[in-house]
Amino acid sequence: MSRLRGLVADTRPLQEPHFRRLWLANIVTVIGAQLTVVAVPAQIYADTGSSAYVGLTGLFGLVPLVVFGLYGGALADHFDRRSILVVTTLGLIGTSGLFFVQAALGSTNVWLLLSLFAVQQAFFAVNQPTRSALLPRLVRTELLPAANALNTTVFQAGAIAGPLLAGVLIPFVGFAWLYLVDTVTLFATLSAVVRLPRFGAIATGAAPGVRAVIDGFAYLRHQPVLLMSFVVDLIAMVFGMPRALFPEIAHLDFGGPDEGGLVFALLFAAIPAGAVIGGVLSGWVSHVDRQGRAVIVCILLWGLAMVGFGLAVGLADRWRGPTLVAALAMLVVGGAADMASSAFRSSMLLAAATDEMRGRLQGVFIVVVAGGPRIADVLHGASAAAVxxxxxxxxxxxxxxxxxxxxALVVPSFVRYRITRTPA
Structure with missing residues (x-):
């Protein structure tokens, strides 16, 4: 029994009321958010029939993520973080509402849809580093890996339910209702955010702007382990995230309808499903000292899983049923590996950074974590058109x-990185 308790997720961070309220609100909110994540590329593909256009979501999402992610981190180190979360959550509600309006009016303007997506990503890029920078104020340092694993598990659970619901419902109710659900569910997060205490301004250095962003990069430049945590994640996501290919794979390789369907939903849900399985069985992450080596192993496993996924898709014309199962299994394995990698990298970043720098480093983190897959969308969309x-x-x-x-060979200090535990 004690061995089982050490394997399943550590729930001690939920004893903190503010963290618990945010976490519970996320259970509702992420499902709605994932409906939009699926609906946007599905609507673009339905309107254009092109994976290249779907891949443009990467470009339109990346630019605001880079600009506002970095600037948002500087804001989080200068202003009250609760106030920033309130404003950006309201912005996310507004953009989701506009997604609903354009779909309800029957718009087929792909550029309007991409522009709305860019505005939404700008609010997201300010919201997420602020929220992450707040985490060490809500839970103790030794509980950060467990808190990050809990957050990732909820997010990925929503990323399963959202795509499954979206893929099944799109052919029957269309896109507008999915955007409306996203709009409504965001009010759960708004309710939790407004109940947070005011934390006040933190930084005593440069006001938010270019100088503050530069200071964050200068700080990071002297932290090689943290810098490498960004580099290896970029490698994993830019080259290894195939989500822009899912609409075409579902339609052409596995015979699904061009506007969605069950196979489409399963492909989008498989990576999150693996992350949830990894999160439920994440008790072990609190016992790993050599976190640098663990990150490398997890990313290698992710890469090998994506190789297996591509091979399975390539054989779909011969054995459609078995290869679909194999393709989904590879995505599940990759999702579990990515969850563990994310938990380690997030904890390393939060524990090592000073509080006055956490916002800016979390800004860089969100640019890398969210921006990498968007670069991958562009690259995979263009590559699929060619090969x-x-x-x-x-x-x-x-x-x-x-x-x-x-x-790993160029920066061996990252592989050797390990945490030092304080004796009980």
Missing amino acids: GTAAAAAGGGVLVVVGTVVA
Whole structure:
């Protein structure tokens, strides 16, 4: 029994009321958010029939993520973080409402849809580093890995329910209702955010702006382990995230309808499903000292899983049923590996950074974590147009493995990184 308790997720962070309220609100909110995550590329593909246009969501999401992610981190180190969360959550509610309006009016303007997506990502890019920077104020340092695992598990659970619901419902109710659900569920997070205490301004250095952002990069430059945590994640996501290919793979390789369907939903839900399984069984992460080596192993496993996914897709024309099962299994394995990698990297960043720098470093973190997959959307969309979906997915996995091995050899201090535990 004690061995089982050490394996399942550590729930001690939920004893803190503010963290618990945010976490419970997320259970509702992330499902709605994931409906929009699926609906946007599905609507674009339904309107255009092109994975290249779907891949443009990466470009339109990346630019605001970079600009506002970095600036938002500086804001989080200068102003009251609760106030920033209130404003940006209201912004997310507003943009989700506009998604609903354009779909309800029957718009097929792909550029309008992409522009709304860019505005939404700008609010997201300010909200997330602020929220992450607040975490060490809500839970003790030794509970940060467990808190990050809990947050990731809820997010990924929503990323399962959202795609499954979206893929099944889109052919029957259309896109507008999905956007409306996202709008309504965001009020749960708004309710939790307004109940947070005011934390006040933190930084005593430069006001938010270019100088403050530069100070954050200068701080990071002298933290090679943290810098490498960003580099290896970029390698994993830029080369290894094949989500822009899912609409075309579901339609052409596995015979689903072009506007969605069950296979489409399963592909989008598989990686989050793996992350949830990994999160439920995440008790072990609190016992790992050599976190740098653990990150490398997890990313290598992610890359190999994406190679397997691409190979399975390539054989779909011969054995559609078995290869679909194999493709989904590879995505599940990759999701579990990515969850563990994320928990370690997030904890390393929060524990090592000073409080007056956490916002800016979390800004860099959100640019890397959310921006990497958006670059991948562009690259995979363009690559699939040239070499096909199977080759694009498998080739990306190979590049992940090669890039991660090279990074580990170039900066061995990251592989050797380990935490020092305080005696009880």
